[in-house]
Amino acid sequence: MKILGISGSSRKKGTSGVMKLVETVLENTGCEYELVSLRGKQISGCIACLGCLKDNVCKVKDDLTPLRDKIVEADAFVIGAPNYYDTVNVLTHAFFERWFQFRHQTGRTLWGKLAVSVGVGGTSGAAPADQIEKFFMYNFIETVAKVSGQGAASCYTCGFGETCQVGIPAMIHGPGVKITDNMIPDVENQDDVMAAASEAGKLLGKRLSHGHDRIAVAQVVQEKMTAMFGQTV
DSSP states (O other): OEEEEEEOOOSOGGGOHHHHHHHHHHHTSOSEEEEEEOTTOOOOOOOOOOTTTTTSOOOOOSTTGGGHHHHHHOSEEEEEEEEETTEEOHHHHHHHHGGGGGOTTTOOSSTTOEEEEEEEESSOSHHHHHHHHHHHHHTTOEEEEEEEEEOOOGGGTSSOTTTOTTSHHHHHHOTTOOOOGGGSOOGGGOHHHHHHHHHHHHHHHHHHHTTOOHHHHHHHHHHHHHHHHHHHO
């Protein structure tokens, strides 16, 4: 079984909470995996050209093109993104928009695969983790676990964090805050979050190694999708 891990963060590995959590999940699966960072990649959103209609292959040529085979060949995914304005950042959103190429003519390329969604934010990573789960659902992929943590908002290191009245440090610690290294959030120091990432990896590995039935999984997710749409009509 092969798992594809994707970090949608634009930060370097050493400073990216998303990368740390995605890697922790992958390391605990007990499965073969590959971890890819979207940092520095040029990936546009879907341009609605419908060039993928007949063969389910996107015709936009950019840095997503060499990732397509990895997406298709993976049995499961661990994908994480940072919280930008209470949703995923644009790089991760564009990455998922291009999965539209797999959906035509009842395209079943991704149906029934398993996944873990990961989110990290200056106050909470729940919003991007939820959004990633929704992207998975649209492709009939089951999210077996979600992991969210608090990362280091840029406000801590921008140079104005102590005086900005609407920055994360003031919002969390109050006005007149004096920023110290030990107050800057780091997911590696959040025992509950790291434990959740470890358990998510173990669960994903267990699901994959115990007779994973893609057809059955796809049917369950499809039923959830149908119910969700029924509630919005």
